[in-house]
Amino acid sequence: xxxxxxxxxxxxxxxxxxxxxxxxxxxxxxxxxxxxxxxxxxxxxxxxxxxxxxxxxxxxxxxxxxxxxxxxxxxxxxxxxxxxxxxxxxxxxxxxxxxxxxxxxxxxxxxxxxxxxxxxxxxxxxxxxxxxxxxxxxxxxxxxxxxxxxxxxxxxxxx
Amino acid sequence: xxxxxxxxxxxxxxxxxxxxxxxxxxxxxxxxxxxxxxxxxxxxxxxxxxxxxxxxxxxxxxxxxxxxxxxxxxxxxxxxxxxxxxxxxxxxxxxxxxxxxxxxxxxxxxxxxxxxxxxxxxxxxxxxxxxxxxxxxxxxxxxxxxxxxxxxxxxxxxx
Numbered sequence: 001x002x003x004x005x006x007x008x009x010x011x012x013x014x015x016x017x018x019x020x021x022x023x024x025x026x027x028x029x030x031x032x033x034x035x036x037x038x039x040x041x042x043x044x045x046x047x048x049x050x051x052x053x054x055x056x057x058x059x060x061x062x063x064x065x066x067x068x069x070x071x072x073x074x075x076x077x078x079x080x081x082x083x084x085x086x087x088x089x090x091x092x093x094x095x096x097x098x099x100x101x102x103x104x105x106x107x108x109x110x111x112x113x114x115x116x117x118x119x120x121x122x123x124x125x126x127x128x129x130x131x132x133x134x135x136x137x138x139x140x141x142x143x144x145x146x147x148x149x150x151x152x153x154x155x156x157x158x159x
Numbered sequence: 160x161x162x163x164x165x166x167x168x169x170x171x172x173x174x175x176x177x178x179x180x181x182x183x184x185x186x187x188x189x190x191x192x193x194x195x196x197x198x199x200x201x202x203x204x205x206x207x208x209x210x211x212x213x214x215x216x217x218x219x220x221x222x223x224x225x226x227x228x229x230x231x232x233x234x235x236x237x238x239x240x241x242x243x244x245x246x247x248x249x250x251x252x253x254x255x256x257x258x259x260x261x262x263x264x265x266x267x268x269x270x271x272x273x274x275x276x277x278x279x280x281x282x283x284x285x286x287x288x289x290x291x292x293x294x295x296x297x298x299x300x301x302x303x304x305x306x307x308x309x310x311x312x313x314x315x316x317x318x
């Protein structure tokens with residue numbers, strides 16, 4: 001495998017195939033290294049479970065460099081939050097903060113990124129198009145992105 | 160299937176998968192609508208025969224927007240020329256001229272593009288990574304590109 005001009009090297013052939021195959025409204029799950037990715041992927045549209053051996057912010061930055069978000073919905077992404085009665089540890093707060101920065105950097109800074117309780121997140125992930133798992137070891141490094149449209153200017157299409 | 164930001168819409172998931180899978184020194188055959196593409200593809204590395212329903216210059220421009228050429232070889236591309244005793248018709252001269260312009264536009268203007276006699280071209284095509292066929296109806300709308308490397312600046316790496 002070799003590289004392509006203008007495309008982040010982390011976007012392997014399999015990742016590019018997944019991202020380009022997804023249409024408007026399809027969802028992508030990007031998860032940490034503790035997530036039950038293989039199991040969740042068996043329920044996904046493509047059944048694909050691809051690994052990128054970097055942290056969540058690194059994987060997310062590469063993906064968001066080409067992936068348009070769905071600004072025709074009320075939210076563009078959700079991240080996993082703790083189940084009831086559990087507090088998010090500092091490392092989780094940190095990874096969620098980085099995640100938000102990376103998404104904002106790539107979409108023009110106006111995405112809505114909501115929290116979703118752990119078990120609801122697993123359910124939501126099962127209806128994704130594919131699961132891309134990274135080597136993020138901080139807890140709660142899991143996010144679902146809604147795919148939008150690319151406008152005639154080549155950027156995220158917004159209403 | 161939907162689009163990706165910053166990537167030509169003609170580069171479908173299957174085309175992106177092929178282009179990204181190719182390494183330094185692998186060759187890509189891009190051919191017109193009379194070329195025996197399916198047969199040649201059975202001999203190729205990936206066995207893949209993908210169709211883009213546009214002219215050769217359009218398909219080539221999309222591909223060359225991301226595809227680095229091999230500037231560590233004496234030539235970066237070859238196009239099909241007539242067999243001995245046959246003259247290239249004006250439509251062929253025209254498509255070859257457009258082909259050269261499109262390649263030059265995308266690689267910095269210093270590629271070497273040689274002519275290869277028809278039957279030698281078929282042999283060379285059999286050792287390609289894949290065959291991408293377009294709907295070019297002008298004769299001799301066939302070209303083989305050598306894949307190079309992307310430099311740290313994101314452009315074609317040159318010695």
